[in-house]
Amino acid sequence: MTRTTSRIGAWIAMIVGSLYFLLPLAATFLFSLKMRRDALSFDAYKVVLTDPQFQATFGYSTLMAVLTIVSGIVLVAPTAFWIQLKLPRLRAVVEFITLLPLVIPAIVIVFGYLKMYNSSAWLPLTAHERSTDFLLVASYVTLSLPYLYRSIDTGLRAVDVRGLTEAAQSLGAGWGGILLKVILPNVKSAILSGAFLTFAVVIGEFTMASLLSRPAFGPYLQLIGANRAYEPAALAIIAFLVTWASMGLIQVFARNGRAKRKAA
Amino acid sequence: MAITDTVDEPAAVSGGTRPRAGQFLTWLGVAPFMIFALLFLILPTAQLMVGAFQDAQGHFTLNNIARLFTDDILSAYWISFKVSFVSAATGAVLGLILALAAIQGGLPAWVRPTLMTFSGVASNFAGVPLAFAFLATLGRIGLLTALLRQYLDFDLYGTGFSILSFTGLTLTYLYFQIPLMVLIIAPAIDGMKTEWREACESLGGSGWYFWWHVALPILFPSILGSALLLFANAFGAVATAYALTGSSLNIVPILLFAQIRGDVLHDQNLGYALALGMIVVTGLSNAGYIWLRARTERGRA
Numbered sequence: 156m157t158r159t160t161s162r163i164g165a166w167i168a169m170i171v172g173s174l175y176f177l178l179p180l181a182a183t184f185l186f187s188l189k190m191r192r193d194a195l196s197f198d199a200y201k202v203v204l205t206d207p208q209f210q211a212t213f214g215y216s217t218l219m220a221v222l223t224i225v226s227g228i229v230l231v232a233p234t235a236f237w238i239q240l241k242l243p244r245l246r247a248v249v250e251f252i253t254l255l256p257l258v259i260p261a262i263v264i265v266f267g268y269l270k271m272y273n274s275s276a277w278l279p280l281t282a283h284e285r286s287t288d289f290l291l292v293a294s295y296v297t298l299s300l301p302y303l304y305r306s307i308d309t310g311l312r313a314v315d316v317r318g319l320t321e322a323a324q325s326l327g328a329g330w331g332g333i334l335l336k337v338i339l340p341n342v343k344s345a346i347l348s349g350a351f352l353t354f355a356v357v358i359g360e361f362t363m364a365s366l367l368s369r370p371a372f373g374p375y376l377q378l379i380g381a382n383r384a385y386e387p388a389a390l391a392i393i394a395f396l397v398t399w400a401s402m403g404l405i406q407v408f409a410r411n412g413r414a415k416r417k418a419a
Numbered sequence: 420m421a422i423t424d425t426v427d428e429p430a431a432v433s434g435g436t437r438p439r440a441g442q443f444l445t446w447l448g449v450a451p452f453m454i455f456a457l458l459f460l461i462l463p464t465a466q467l468m469v470g471a472f473q474d475a476q477g478h479f480t481l482n483n484i485a486r487l488f489t490d491d492i493l494s495a496y497w498i499s500f501k502v503s504f505v506s507a508a509t510g511a512v513l514g515l516i517l518a519l520a521a522i523q524g525g526l527p528a529w530v531r532p533t534l535m536t537f538s539g540v541a542s543n544f545a546g547v548p549l550a551f552a553f554l555a556t557l558g559r560i561g562l563l564t565a566l567l568r569q570y571l572d573f574d575l576y577g578t579g580f581s582i583l584s585f586t587g588l589t590l591t592y593l594y595f596q597i598p599l600m601v602l603i604i605a606p607a608i609d610g611m612k613t614e615w616r617e618a619c620e621s622l623g624g625s626g627w628y629f630w631w632h633v634a635l636p637i638l639f640p641s642i643l644g645s646a647l648l649l650f651a652n653a654f655g656a657v658a659t660a661y662a663l664t665g666s667s668l669n670i671v672p673i674l675l676f677a678q679i680r681g682d683v684l685h686d687q688n689l690g691y692a693l694a695l696g697m698i699v700v701t702g703l704s705n706a707g708y709i710w711l712r713a714r715t716e717r718g719r720a
Contacts, residue, residue, distance in 0.1 A: 161524060161525070161626060162524060162525045162526070164520070164524070165519075165520035165521075165523075165524025165525065165526050166520075166524075166526065168516050168517055168519075168520035168524070169517070169520055169521065169524075169526065169530065169534075172513070172517045172520075172597075175593075175594075175597075176537065176541060176594070176597075176598075178556065178563065179552045179553055179555075179556040179557075179594065180552065182552075182555055182556035182561065182562035182563055183551065183552040183555040183556060183562075185562055186555035186556075186561070186562050187555070230451060230452055230455055231452070233448070233451075234448075234449055234451070234452040237448035237449055238449065241445050241448060242445065242446075242448070242449060245449060249449070249452065252456045252460070252461075254705075255456075255460055255461075256460065257648075257651070257705065258651065258698070258701055258702055258705045259460070259464055259698055259701070259702075260654070260655025260656075260657075260672065260697055260698075260701060261655065261657070262655065262657050262672055262675055262676060262679075262694075262697075263464065263467065263655075263675075263694045263697055263698060264459075264460065264463060264464065265679075266463075266467060266675065266679055266690070266691075266694050267462075267463025267464050267466055267467045267694075268459075268463050269679065270463065270466050270467060270470060270691075271462060271463045271466050272463075293455075293458075293459045294459065296455070296459070297459050297460050300460075352543070355543045356543060359546055359547060359548060360546070360658075361546050361547050361657070361658035361661070361662070362657045362658055362676070366676070366679055366680070373546065373547060373658065376547040376548065376551075376662070377547050377658075377661070377662050380547060380550065380551055380554075380662050381665070384560075387551040387554070387555070388551060388552075388555040390548065390551060391548040391549075391551035391552045391555065394544070394547075394548035395540075395544055395548060395552075398540050398543050398544050399540050401543075402536060402539045402540045402543070403536075405539070406536060
């Protein structure tokens, strides 16, 4: 096998791969335009976007995603910082815990919630709507732990946490000030990548929201899929664009972070 | 569990009051995270695992586990295993080929970052929307199905194919399995040094010889480990399968979903045993992944 034939093989692999990945997207897009019998139109999108249910569930899931991101960062960033600075021997344990959500399927975790927090339990979180929302956010934070912890931990490793902390302390800063004004700005791009990945995972999440009976975007998608023909295709395209936008923003911030580090 | 032990430890540490108080404060720093993990990850899962060994009155029993070995449930595990296995094995091979082509294939420089970004998107484009996309493409009135009938006079559904079947589900899972493989295996491919290939060539080894006797044995633990991760990934997936097939395909996550929703097994504790079985399967394959990864990292050091 010479270099040229291997290059031809590489091209073939790429082209076949692209076909597999782009064909469903193209077909879904075309399908979504065929709601009118005689002509291509964006009618399916119009129907979907003006559906009050769409707006309500998308809004709800966006709110849940934002709450998840904020509470996730508040929980993970100080922990990762503290592990790095004071408790490096706990690193393996914490890392193991953050990887558990990849091992324990989401459906098992939510099943556990329903057993542990049902209306007759010691802490009946599923008894009220607001407390179920809280449980949903907690479940999303759990789901996003692997992504969030890894990206923040990698970001922290790239800066001199100890040096920065000691410098800030010698200038009289408290822990809150150190975290907010010294550490956070230094790992901003890592935190943002984690945040957008979390957003992409949470926005259309189905299992948790459905089993906790919350009016989220994922269960709405499923409901539309079971009852309509063209709208699901339009929704799939919208969902793909949302995922794409989240990932694109990650790339932008990652590049900015690298550029800044290089300039420094 | 080990976690509570480590949190309690400072109280047991002997010494003066000052360092003890200081150390207590140090451990307090990770308390919020530990409490969160305990309440929303470890205890709920542990409760299920305990419930799997209890009857409705809370007495210890192995009956639930024994009842997993009935035809209905065994067949659900078997179909789940097959879908996960085929999609993981195919995804691993195809993902490896794509990653090799992009990284080592001598393609233009823009190919690799494009593939990586797209893989990031596609590996997260799972769940309900993915099912919609495949229904719109290969469903009974899907666009590709229609085009094949119209232009090539080929009746896809006449061949026995259905997107709602085992094949259909596997084909759909590949849409996130292949990109995931590309993302996990890329670092391992980057780790292969060009000197190895040059050394092989200067000793008269052909391209095939290099791939078969040098590259593949080096990459093999990474490939196997990644495939195990893909397996666990597919085994726990609910949303894609549920949106695609409804309850028509009898796989474990869907059976469990139906059980939680409407108690189809008429026995809560059997549901816990079902969940335990899932954790055992995904746990074993993840443990295999971690073990293989540790081995490769040690080999590289």
